[in-house]
Amino acid sequence: MNTNTPSKLEKILAAGHLAVTSECGPPRGSDGEFVTKKAKMIKDHVDAINVTDNQTSVTRLCSLAACIHLKLMGVEPVLQMVTRDRNRIALQSDILGAASFDIYNILCLSGDHQIFGDNPHGQNVFDLDSINLVQTVRFMRDEAKFLGGEDIQRPPKMFVGAAANPFADPFEIRVRRLAKKIAAGAEFIQTQCVYNVEKFESWMKMARDRGLHEKTYILAGVTPLKSAGMARYMKNRVPGMDVPDGIVKRMSGVPKEKQPEEGIKICVETIQRLREVEGVRGFHIMAIEWEEKVPEIVERSGLYPRPEVV
Amino acid sequence: MIVAKQKPIEEIIEGVRDYEKILIAGCNECVTVCEAGGKKEVGILASALRMYFMNQGKNMKIDEVTLERQCDHEYLEELRKIIDRYDVVISLACGAGVQFMAEKYFRTRVLPGVDTCFMGVTEERGVWSERCQGCGKCILGETAGICPISRCAKRILNGPCGGSTKGKCEIDKELDCAWQLIIDRLNELGRLDDYEKIIPIKDWSTERAGGPRRVVREDLRL
Structure with missing residues (x-):
């Protein structure tokens, strides 16, 4: 088993297990228990929990502090970090801060534009982009150096991830973009939520044709739909989201009170189908404000119990 | 202009x-x-x-x-x-x-x-749009002649981000996604392989970040 970091997520993947991650959005306030409560619900059913970084540009408790809360309760966090709000000084500094708490996973993102959030009149930074951030963390870890060239005492040991969206435009560069993130140093990939399974499979095939599935661990993203309304919203309003008509129809074809169960069923079926796809190495379950359903999804998908690694 | x-x-x-x-x-x-x-x-x-x-x-x-x-x-x-x-x-x-x-x-x-x-161009009578932010180190040669710094809302050097939809930017349906334009033009030029070259972390010291700028040409000074 060949690993580069002490990350539990990396060990599970390297051992050949299907990994399961989930995510937890921090509160719009300073109540740390908000995070730990959510984490308690799901911690025995997942290998690591992503903490989002001011998602949709709405100001929240910071991702790093929330990750520390998780770490202190014995849960493995994945620090999500966007390049929208911090320059390279702050990014490197926060990476060291996370490393000082032995946070071993990071997901590098650019972040939504601030126009969508609660401070649309603010400045954005974008000193780096997500690919540059992947390069930065790898450089800090592998070369034990700051971007400025000086040595780092006790460099960060982080398993470095990036996001991929198999459904976004333009489609012709989807796999090229994945290749670019891998070339930059992304060791794991968490994808946008998959509803269009056929399209995801064809993306995976193109990735396999280039051998990319052997150069990174790809975790397929899934999000259970709570209602037909949510399905329509995701289909029509969320950029880069591909919800086929069949899914919307299936959700609206059952009575409202049965829709949550139908959403869970679709999610479980998606996982069961995708786990057979060569190159899918795990799942990232994003149950948006519905964390309590994660254990059930994991169990019904046959992904429980989670493996123990040393 | x-x-x-x-x-x-x-x-x-x-x-x-x-x-x-x-x-x-x-x-x-x-x-x-x-x-x-x-x-x-x-x-x-x-x-x-x-x-x-x-x-x-x-x-x-x-x-x-x-x-x-x-x-x-x-x-x-x-x-x-x-x-x-x-x-x-x-x-x-x-x-x-x-x-x-x-x-x-x-x-x-x-x-x-x-x-x-x-700094921009006259797209059509009565419509002007931005083309340059004067970053002090032009990368148009690497981006098919389309500037991601001035034309991408996140000035992403290795784009597009996840917000690109049907060729438009997530912040405004009227706004072209700069990276879509770059990819289209690379395609047209038969250079799509160039897309996979990573644009390295940019030196912003020649941009606003480096403080007010001057250009001095000793050969022209009186």
């Missing part, structure tokens, strides 16, 4: 209402082309102000002048003989022209009459 747009007339009136002798100074360069601060706009603003203050029963002296450029000593000097006749100058030049005028005529109040917006 530098693209500017006229300030609201109310704001201009507020700025000059306590004065009596006003000079409106246009510029014959960029702001003329983008129809914000040339001779024509000087005339229109002067008429509007005259009419407004006449209706207020206030006797104002409002004169007009349009210089070849306001970003060169040579042309700004043309005002030296007359500048003391005025309480205030409304400059319709870009921010560079307004400042150069204020530097030169230190004792005269100079107010901006336009909002300077960006």
Whole structure:
């Protein structure tokens, strides 16, 4: 088993297990228990929990502090970090801060534009982009150096991830973009939520044709739909989201009170189908404000119990 | 060119209402082309102000002048003989022209009459759009001639981000996604493989981040 970091997520993947991650959005306030409560619900059913970084540009408790809360309760966090709000000084500094708490996973993102959030009149930074951030963390870890060239005492040991969206435009560069993130140093990939399974499979095939599935661990993203309304919203309003008509129809074809169960069923079926796809190495379950359903999804998908690694 | 747009007339009136002798100074360069601060706009603003203050029963002296450029000593000097006749100058030049005028005529109040917006092009009559942010180190050779710094809302050097939808940017359905344009053009040029070259972390010290900039050409200095 060949690993580069002490990350539990990396060990599970390297051992050949299907990994399961989930995510937890921090509160719009300073109540740390908000995070730990959510984490308690799901911690025995997942290998690591992503903490989002001011998602949709709405100001929240910071991702790093929330990750520390998780770490202190014995849960493995994945620090999500966007390049929208911090320059390279702050990014490197926060990476060291996370490393000082032995946070071993990071997901590098650019972040939504601030126009969508609660401070649309603010400045954005974008000193780096997500690919540059992947390069930065790898450089800090592998070369034990700051971007400025000086040595780092006790460099960060982080398993470095990036996001991929198999459904976004333009489609012709989807796999090229994945290749670019891998070339930059992304060791794991968490994808946008998959509803269009056929399209995801064809993306995976193109990735396999280039051998990319052997150069990174790809975790397929899934999000259970709570209602037909949510399905329509995701289909029509969320950029880069591909919800086929069949899914919307299936959700609206059952009575409202049965829709949550139908959403869970679709999610479980998606996982069961995708786990057979060569190159899918795990799942990232994003149950948006519905964390309590994660254990059930994991169990019904046959992904429980989670493996123990040393 | 530098693209500017006229300030609201109310704001201009507020700025000059306590004065009596006003000079409106246009510029014959960029702001003329983008129809914000040339001779024509000087005339229109002067008429509007005259009419407004006449209706207020206030006797104002409002004169007009349009210089070849306001970003060169040579042309700004043309005002030296007359500048003391005025309480205030409304400059319709870009921010560079307004400042150069204020530097030169230190004792005269100079107010901006336009909002300077960006460096850009005339897309069609009445429509201007941004093309350059003057970052000081051009990468257009690597991005198929389309600038992600000025044309991507996140100035992402290795795009597109997840917000690109049907060729448009997530922040505005009217706005082209710069990375879609780059990819289309790379395709057209038969150079899509170039897309996979990672653009390294940018040195922003030649941009605004490095502080106010100068270009010095020793061979040209007198």
